Every structure is written in structure tokens, then in C-alpha cells.
Amino acid sequence: MLDDFLIRAGLAALGVAMAAGVLGCFVVWRRMAHFGDATAHAAVLGVAMALMFGWSIFAGVGLVALTMAVLIYGLTGRGQAVDTILGVLSHGALATGLVAVTLIPGQRVDLDAYLFGDVLTVTRMDVAIIWGGAALVMGVLWSHWTALLTATLNPDLASASGINPRREHLILTLLLAAVVAVAIKVVGALLITALLIIPAAAAARGFARTPEQMAGLAAVLGAISAVAGLKVAVMLDTPVGPTIVCVAAALFAIGTVVTKLRSVGV
Amino acid sequence: MPVLPTSGAVMTALLSATGITLRHGQNTVLENVSLAITAGEIVTIVGPNGSGKSSLLRVLIGALTPQAGTVTRKAGLQIGYVPQKLHIDPTMPMTVRRFLDLPKQVETSVAMQALQTAGVPETTNRQMSQLSGGQFQRVLLARALLGKPDVLMLDEATQGLDQPGSARFYRQIEDVRRDLGCAILMVSHELHVVMSASDRVICLNGHVCCEGTPDVVSAAPAYRELFGSGTGGALALYRHEHDHHHHHHDHEDAP
Numbered sequence: 001m002l003d004d005f006l007i008r009a010g011l012a013a014l015g016v017a018m019a020a021g022v023l024g025c026f027v028v029w030r031r032m033a034h035f036g037d038a039t040a041h042a043a044v045l046g047v048a049m050a051l052m053f054g055w056s057i058f059a060g061v062g063l064v065a066l067t068m069a070v071l072i073y074g075l076t077g078r079g080q081a082v083d084t085i086l087g088v089l090s091h092g093a094l095a096t097g098l099v100a101v102t103l104i105p106g107q108r109v110d111l112d113a114y115l116f117g118d119v120l121t122v123t124r125m126d127v128a129i130i131w132g133g134a135a136l137v138m139g140v141l142w143s144h145w146t147a148l149l150t151a152t153l154n155p156d157l158a159s160a161s162g163i164n165p166r167r168e169h170l171i172l173t174l175l176l177a178a179v180v181a182v183a184i185k186v187v188g189a190l191l192i193t194a195l196l197i198i199p200a201a202a203a204a205r206g207f208a209r210t211p212e213q214m215a216g217l218a219a220v221l222g223a224i225s226a227v228a229g230l231k232v233a234v235m236l237d238t239p240v241g242p243t244i245v246c247v248a249a250a251l252f253a254i255g256t257v258v259t260k261l262r263s264v265g266v
Numbered sequence: 267m268p269v270l271p272t273s274g275a276v277m278t279a280l281l282s283a284t285g286i287t288l289r290h291g292q293n294t295v296l297e298n299v300s301l302a303i304t305a306g307e308i309v310t311i312v313g314p315n316g317s318g319k320s321s322l323l324r325v326l327i328g329a330l331t332p333q334a335g336t337v338t339r340k341a342g343l344q345i346g347y348v349p350q351k352l353h354i355d356p357t358m359p360m361t362v363r364r365f366l367d368l369p370k371q372v373e374t375s376v377a378m379q380a381l382q383t384a385g386v387p388e389t390t391n392r393q394m395s396q397l398s399g400g401q402f403q404r405v406l407l408a409r410a411l412l413g414k415p416d417v418l419m420l421d422e423a424t425q426g427l428d429q430p431g432s433a434r435f436y437r438q439i440e441d442v443r444r445d446l447g448c449a450i451l452m453v454s455h456e457l458h459v460v461m462s463a464s465d466r467v468i469c470l471n472g473h474v475c476c477e478g479t480p481d482v483v484s485a486a487p488a489y490r491e492l493f494g495s496g497t498g499g500a501l502a503l504y505r506h507e508h509d510h511h512h513h514h515h516d517h518e519d520a521p
Contacts (some may be wrong), residue, residue, distance in 0.1 A: 029358045150369045153354060159329035160347030160419070161369045204357040209393070210364045 006234065009119045011230035012130045013244060016186045017195060019134035020179050021222030022215045024139055024200035026172055029152050029211075032126035033197055034083060035072055035173075036089035040180050040192035042068035044097025047114045047184070051104050057114075058129050062181035068093060069177040073170055095190070117241030119230070126185060131183035137175050143170055149211055185240035198248040199225060205255035206262070221251050279304055280343060280416050280449055286325055286335035288318070295321045296332070297473045303417060308443060308450045308463060312483075313470035314492060316405040320350060322470065323421050326451070345450070346415030348406045350422045360394045362386075366409050376412065383445065384408035385438055398425040403435060411442065418442065420452045436463045 022114050027036050043061045050060025072089065101109050112118075122130070141148070148168050151158040155165035176196075183192045199221040200214070208214035229244030236243075282302035287293045296318045311319050323422055324330045326337060327347055354360055366377045381387045385406040389397060397405060403423055410418055420439070424432030440463055443450055450466070467483040469475040475488040483489050 003460055029355045031355070037268055146367075146369050152358075153360075153368065154352050156324060156327065156329045156349050157347060157352070159324075160327040160345050160368070161413075162328075163369060165329075201357070204359070208359045209361055212364075214359055 005120055006230070007055065007120075008122050008124065008127050009240065010227060010230050012119055012122045012127050013186050013230055013240070015127075015131045015224055016179070016183045016217045017136040017199070017222035017226035017244070019137040020183060020195040021193070021199040023137060023172075023175055023179055024196035024198075024222075025203070025211065025218050026148065026152060027176070027193075027196045027214045028136060028200045028204065030172070032172075032176075033193060034086040034090070035069075035076075036176060036193040036196050038086045039065050039069045039176050040183075040189050041090045042093035042097070043180050043184050043189040043192070044114060045093050046097070046181075047189075048097050048100035048104065051101070051109060057184065058126075058133075058181050060245075061184045062177065064093075065177040065180040066174065069173045070170075070230070073173045076169075086266070097189075102123060105145050112239075114184060115188045115190050116239055117184070117186050117191065119186045119240045122185055125207060130182045130186070133178050137178050140171065144168065144196035145212075148172065168260075187244060190242050194245040194248065195222065195225075198245065198252050202252035202255045206259040207251075207255070221248065227249060273448050278340070279338070280340050281451075282338045283322075283326060283375060284338070286322070286332045286337070288321055288325060288330060289331045294401070294472065296325070299335070299474055300471070301468055301474070301477075303449050303451055305416070305449055306443065306447050307465045308440070308452070309466045309468060310452045310454060310464040311468045311470050312454060312493075313475075314455070317471045319470055320421050323347075323419055323451070323453055328417065340416070343415045343417065344415045346410030346413055346418040348403070348410050348418070348420045348423050350425060350453075352402075352406060354394050356395060358506075362389045362392055362394060362397070362405050365394055365405065366412060369411070372412050377408075380408040380411045381405070383411055383442060400431050400435070403427065404438070407438070407442075411446065414446075415448050417449045417451060418452070422453055422455070424454070441462065 010170035022162075024261050027033060042064050046061035046064030047057060049055070049064060050057045053060075068089065072082075072086065075085055098111070101111060101114075110118075113121075147158070147163045148171065150161060150163055151165040158165040158168070163202050179196070180189075180192055183195060187195050200218040202221050203214045203217035225248035229247040230240055230249065232238070233240040233243035279302035282300075284300045286296050286299040299318075299322060301309075301322075311322065313319050321330060325332050327345055328337070362381070363374075363377060366372060366380065373378075378387060378390065379391060384407040386401050386404040386408065389401055389405060394405070403426075407420075407423070416484075423439075424435050426498065427435060439450060439452070442448070462480065464480055466478065467480050468477045469483055469486070469489045469492060471492055475492060476483055476486040478486070
């Protein structure tokens with residue numbers, strides 16, 4: 001069954017979209033979108049390193065995303081104005097990655113595949129790694145759910161209950177790096193943040209009553225975007241990653257309109 | 267520093283802080299602050315803006331690590347904390363009932379009991395974002411009560427409430443102490459309301475200016491310097507002419 005490239009692509013997209021949907025709720029609640037961008041943009045540098053040293057793409061991207069995420073985590077702990085620094089790091093890493101890729105001797109690298117993803121070429125091994133990573137992210141979120149939620153709500157409230165809010169922040173940071181690593185082949189460095197934020201934002205549109213409902217809904221919306229996006233992309237012969245994000249954005253728009261209509265009593 | 271008698275009986279403290287010094291960068295927020303809370307007493311920390319009241323509470327709950335000094339807790343001490351403000355991001359859906367399950371799941375009957383004690387049993391299925399200011403504070407109080415706290419800590423818990431609202435809130439606090447027997451440590455700048463409800467008042471301005479029963483503190487020179495004698499107007503709040511310590515708090519109208 002896994003011999004069919006479309007099925008492999010669908011499974012890969014599904015795994016990434018569901019994990020990103022749930023983790024994305026925390027990104028939205030904590031307003032970490034820029035943080036996600038910076039970590040994801042650094043992935044291109046990871047691609048360059050992986051190609052240069054002959055590592056697996058997952059390893060290179062994971063390593064650089066992790067380094068970037070921990071760097072930003074350290075900076076945010078010192079109460080600096082983070083927004084500007086994130087901008088510098090994010091685009092600095094992206095530009096360095098783009099330059100570094102062209103400096104690799106002896107091969108022309110298809111940059112588009114890493115910027116926008118190339119899910120149709122994933123191998124069985126890729127699918128296994130993606131699902132392994134996604135399962136790890138989901139597992140950690142599951143086991144830390146209450147502590148993460150309390151720390152997100154209010155750091156002092158967490159401290160008073162014996163939860164270390166900085167530790168929970170670090171855990172989210174590491175999970176973000178893991179999602180970036182498994183998402184690079186599916187949607188590419190430029191659209192990873194979209195996969196984190198859009199399903200979660202759509203799920204926040206007045207349908208969910210608890211954080212858990214919102215997270216579940218975000219995972220479902222991510223899964224719908226992944227499967228429908230792949231179908232549409234094959235039908236219209238468009239790039240899969242951006243098409244998945246288009247479907248997610250359309251779901252967000254529909255959710256917004258429906259919420260507005262409900263609020264005015266239609 | 268005038269030595270004032272304290273009303274607290276000689277008992278082992280639930281929670282004590284000794285010689286706390288806290289700096290934010292160049293700023294010394296707290297200097298050599300010591301205090302102790304014994305079972306069942308209501309202690310109020312008063313002081314002007316920027317006097318380190320909230321920071322002191324945050325040191326006591328372990329959210330801030332002081333540069334010097336120690337915080338000692340009775341083994342297994344349960345703290346119920348009501349923060350000054352709790353901003354819930356509008357993208358996070360949260361019912362009152364779900365909120366009470368953080369950080370530990372509680373039985374619905376227990377949650378209802380806590381809401382009853384806090385005076386807001388009708389809010390259980392509402393979204394946190396739809397509560398009024400008074401209801402929100404009471405839900406925070408209910409959540410703090412769930413862990414059966416030995417000490418309840420409230421940081422400017424009546425911020426945003428009108429005067430009758432905050433008076434009602436403090437009466438509720440006295441009921442809570444009567445019913446649950448927990449010690450209560452409050453931070454406030456609403457002096458007259460708080461004073462009457464407290465067993466002991468600590469007047470803070472970076473350091474402990476004075477301490478004692480409400481009567482003793484309101485008669486103390488250091489307190490009067492800080493807050494004026496009631497008719498001094500807004501400026502009097504910040505007058506500090508004959509302060510007994512030379513420390514970091516600069517005042518424009520200092521001599």
C-alpha cells in the first residue's frame with residue numbers, strides 16, 4: 001500500500017498537520033508566531049548543512065532549528081525586546097541558508113523543495129520519521145498538558161502550584177523545533193508557521209468551549225487541510241504544500257464568516 | 267526604626283521570609299525584608315506603588331528568586347494564590363469549570379463547593395472571558411481555595427472593583443478564613459478597607475517600615491509619613507521627608 005507515492009504523501013502531510021495543529025494552539029495562545037517563523041526559517045540553513053556534510057535532511061534541520069529555538073528561548077528569558085531580535089535572527093538565518101545552499105560544490109540544489117516542500121517525493125523512511133516525530137510531539141503535549149496550560153495561562157499561577165513556567169516554555173520550544181524538522185519536506189521552511197497557526201486560529205473561532213476542544217478541532221482542521229490540499233493539488237497540478245495552506249486558510253475564512261453570522265443572529 | 271508590638275501569637279510560622287533582598291538590574295526592589303505568617307491570621311501588606319509589594323508575594327510563591335535571604339515553608343505547605351491580574355488570551359476558550367481543573371482535576375461537587383464559598387456558583391458553565399470583573403476575581407479565589415490552602419495569598423485582588431464591590435470581596439475573605447481556617451496574606455493599597463479586616467499590617471516601602479495591629483500601624487510615624495494622615499491628598503502618598511533609612515527610594519520632594 002505504501003508503494004503508492006500519493007498515499008505516502010497523504011500520510012506524511014496528515015502526520016505533520018495534526019501535530020502542528022495541536023502545538024499551534026500554544027503558539028497562538030502564547031503569541032509565539034514570530035518565534036515559530038524564526039525557527040522555521042533557520043531550517044534552510046539546516047538543509048544546507050545536511051547537504052554539505054551528507055547528513056539526513058531531518059537531522060540537519062532538526063539540529064539547526066533546535067539551536068535557533070534554544071537561542072531565542074535564552075534571549076526571551078532576559079526580558080529583551082524580542083520582536084526585533086526575532087526579525088533579525090529569522091531573516092538572517094534564512095538568508096544565510098539560501099547563500100550556503102548555493103555554495104555547496106558539485107550539485108544544483110532544488111531550493112523550491114525546501115522552501116515550499118515536496119511531499120510527493122517522500123520515501124517510506126521519511127513517512128516513518130515524520131510519524132515518529134509527530135507521535136513524540138503529541139506524546140509530550142499529552143503528558144505535560146496541564147502544566148503547559150497552567151504556565152501558558154499565567155506563569156505566577158504555575159509557580160504557586162509548583163510548576164516551573166520556564167521549564168514548560170523550554171519544552172514548547174523543543175517541540176517547535178521537532179515540528180519544524182518533520183514539516184520541512186511537507187510544506188517547506190516558509191509555510192511551517194502557517195500550518196501551526198492557521199488551523200489553531202480557525203479552531204479558536206467561537207466553536208470550542210475548552211482548550212482541549214480547540215486543540216482537537218485544530219488537529220481535525222489540520223487533517224482536513226492536508227488531505228483536501230493534496231487532492232486539490234493533484235487535480236489542479238499545483239504545489240502540494242502551498243495548496244494545503246490555501247485549504248487551511250479557506251477553512252479559517254469560512255469559520256470567521258460563520259462565527260460573524262452566528263453572532264448577529266443569522 | 268520604631269519597635270512595634272505584633273499581635274501574632276508566638277507560634278511556629280507556616281511561611282517565613284528572612285533578609286530578602288531582590289534586585290531588578292540596578293534597581294533594589296526589596297532590601298532585607300523579613301516576615302512570618304502563622305496559621306489562621308490575616309496579614310496585609312500595604313505600601314505605595316513601586317514599594318515591592320507584588321514582588322514580595324512573588325518571592326514567597328517562588329516565582330522570583332531573591333539575591334539574598336531565604337524563604338522557609340512548613341513541610342507540605344499548600345499555597346492558594348490569586349494574582350493581581352490574569353490575562354487570558356482571547357483565542358483561548360476556557361469555561362469556569364475547566365479553569366478550576368488547573369492544575370489538578372477536581373470533582374464537580376468540590377468545584378461547585380468552591381464556587382459557592384467564593385460567592386459565584388452561577389458561573390460554572392460560563393466562559394472566563396464573559397465574566398464581570400467581580401465574578402472573575404471570585405472565580406480566581408475559588409480556584410485558589412481548591413487546593414485546601416494553608417495560606418491564601420491575594421495580590422491587589424480587588425483591582426478594578428468599585429468600593430462596595432471590594433468591601434464585599436473583603437467580607438468574603440473574612441468568611442473564608444472563618445470557614446476554612448487558612449492564613450491570609452494580602453497586598454493592597456486600599457488602606458481603610460483592608461485595615462479593618464486585618465489582624466496585622468506590614469507597611470512596606472522597599473523595606474519594612476513598620477508592622478503591627480491596624481491601630482498601631484495607623485498611628486505609627488512611618489506609616490503616616492508614607493500615606494499622610496488621611497487628608498493629605500495624593501501628594502502625601504509619596505512624601506517621605508523624615509525617612510529613617512537612607513536607601514534607594516528617591517522622591518522628588520525629598521528634602
